[in-house]
Amino acid sequence: MVRVYVETYGCTRNRADGEIMEALLASAGYELAENPETAEYVVVNTCAVKDPTEKHMRARIKELLDSGKRVIVTGCLPHVNPDAIDPRVSGILGVKSIDRIVEAVSAAESGEKLVSVEGWRERNPDKLELPRLWKSGVAFVVPISEGCLNACTYCATRFARGVLKSYKPELVVKWVKEALSRGYKEIQLSSEDTGCYGFDIGTNLAELIDEITAIEGEFRVRIGMMNPNHVLKFLDELVNVYQGEKVYKFLHLPVQSGDDEVLKRMGRTYTVEEFEEIVRAFRKRIPELNLNTDVIVGFPGESEEAFGNTVDLIERVRPDKINVSRYSPRPGTVAARWKGLPGWKVKERSRELHRLRLRIAYEINRDYVGRTVEVLVHGPGKKGGVEGRTSNYKEVILDGGEAGDLGAVSITWAGSTYLKGTFLGRDIVT
Known part of the structure; x- marks a missing residue:
């Protein structure tokens, strides 16, 4: 064979x-x-x-x-x-x-x-109609759409994934129910941009989350990356469904730059103020929000002032995690034709932002020490011990607990990228 x-x-x-x-x-x-x-x-x-x-x-x-x-x-x-x-x-x-x-x-x-290697115009199968291999574990990925509605000047992924094709809500729900029936405890909704889900079929992400969380059972839903320009169209509705018990209080909202002119050059159709408006709306009603964002440093045309604006934004917003990327031109993109910044300057800015992100993350995480929080146990951790996720999807390394357990954990230590804690047991009210 x-x-x-x-x-x-x-x-x-x-x-x-x-x-x-x-x-x-x-x-x-x-x-x-x-x-x-x-x-x-x-x-x-x-x-x-x-x-x-x-x-x-x-x-x-x-x-x-x-x-x-x-x-x-x-x-x-x-x-x-x-x-x-x-x-x-x-x-x-x-x-x-x-x-x-x-x-x-x-x-x-x-x-x-x-x-x-056909493009999305020639061939675009509905992947939720195809089978999946069921593996052991706690988390199961459910794609909700493929492609996006953006035209970022630096992005080559859209050449592969194409324009948005949302999968029917009933198919998504069917897969979620099947995963739960097989013992999965965490559903990860995935897409190139979950924020524009449903715009092509007359629905939206908030309505989909509402349907999923109405399913009976003890499970958690993690929602993947969403772009600010789409979130603005149904912000109140989205914040409402995020307050549900089954939804991780985890928001991956990429800003990419803290400078409006750079955002325009990137083809990002929102402003820095609009990004901050979304963050304020979520934090007002979800104080424990775990905010993740993405930043590209060294984009063509990024001046010292523009980079300074990004640093200032990060200081104001204080995300729990920042994914820092050094700009690199991708073939076929508009930005690849523009003159880039010197490599040493890009590296210098990347290091400065990396130091900033670690400091802010540690300052946020250390406030968890001494608290008792709810954690879903995932299983053996890459850092040793047992890995789990808090109700806002922060990583915790535990001294015990079985995969799939949902219980109370006492946080004993904090670093910039993860926490450590003692598993107190299942079904303990936190």
């Missing part, structure tokens, strides 16, 4: 795509290998959001090929930069062609090479 390993990189959306391909392969009679070393074929489900990520993908594909593995490349890289793919690979599938993975492996077995 031919053994295949699916190796996935990037976002939770890509992880769901990987599980779809695994299910299709398994149903076709292929054996799913536990690791790439024991597989004849390795499917590299790629990410290409940044230049360093693309370089890592190229190196990984070469490493596998040099070791004698037959490689099939899927994911975003075939759309973003097909020239980066080693010609020795046995097949190439775009994100809209993952349902052809069995066909690709079968063709490779016959010495043929299937290349299917």
Whole structure:
């Protein structure tokens, strides 16, 4: 029996795509290998959001090929930069062609090479109609849409994922119910931009969350990244549903820059004030909000004043976590044609913002020490011990608890990126 390993990189959306391909392969009679070393074929489900990520993908594909593995490349890289793919690979599938993975492996077995990288206009299957491989664990990713409605001048992901295609609410709810029936305790709603979910089918994210949280059972819902320009259209409604007990008080709202002129150059159709308006609205009614944001430093045209405005914004808003990215041009994007900043300057700004984010995160987290909070236990942690998530999705390393437990935890230590605590037991009122 031919053994295949699916190796996935990037976002939770890509992880769901990987599980779809695994299910299709398994149903076709292929054996799913536990690791790439024991597989004849390795499917590299790629990410290409940044230049360093693309370089890592190229190196990984070469490493596998040099070791004698037959490689099939899927994911975003075939759309973003097909020239980066080693010609020795046995097949190439775009994100809209993952349902052809069995066909690709079968063709490779016959010495043929299937290349299917259609765009969203030519091919756009409804992925919630495809099977998924059910794995053990506490969290399950449910894609709610694919593509977006933005036109950011630096983004190449839209070349792969295309324009927004929202999945029907009844299909999303069906998958959530199935996951819960199989013992999952955390539902992660995933998309390139959850904020614009439903705009193409006459609904919105708040209405979807309302339907999901009405399902009976003890579980939690984590909502993925949403862009400010869409959130503004139904802000009050969204804050209302976020107050529900089953919704993690976790908001991933990327600002990207604290300067309005830079935001315009980025193609971000909101202002700094509008971003702050959203944060104020959430914090007013959800004081324990865990705010995550993204910032790109060194974008073409970012002056010293513009960068200073970003620093000032971070000092004012004080996010719990900031994902700092150094700008890197992506092929085919508008911004790739613009003159970039010197590398040393980008690196310097990145380091300054990184130091700032660690300081603010620690100052926020240390206030948790001595508190008793509710935590959903995920299982063995990468940092040792047992990993869990608080009701606002902060990571806690515990001294006990079983995967799936929802109980009380006493926080004993705080760092910039995670907490430590003592598990007090299930069903203890906090």
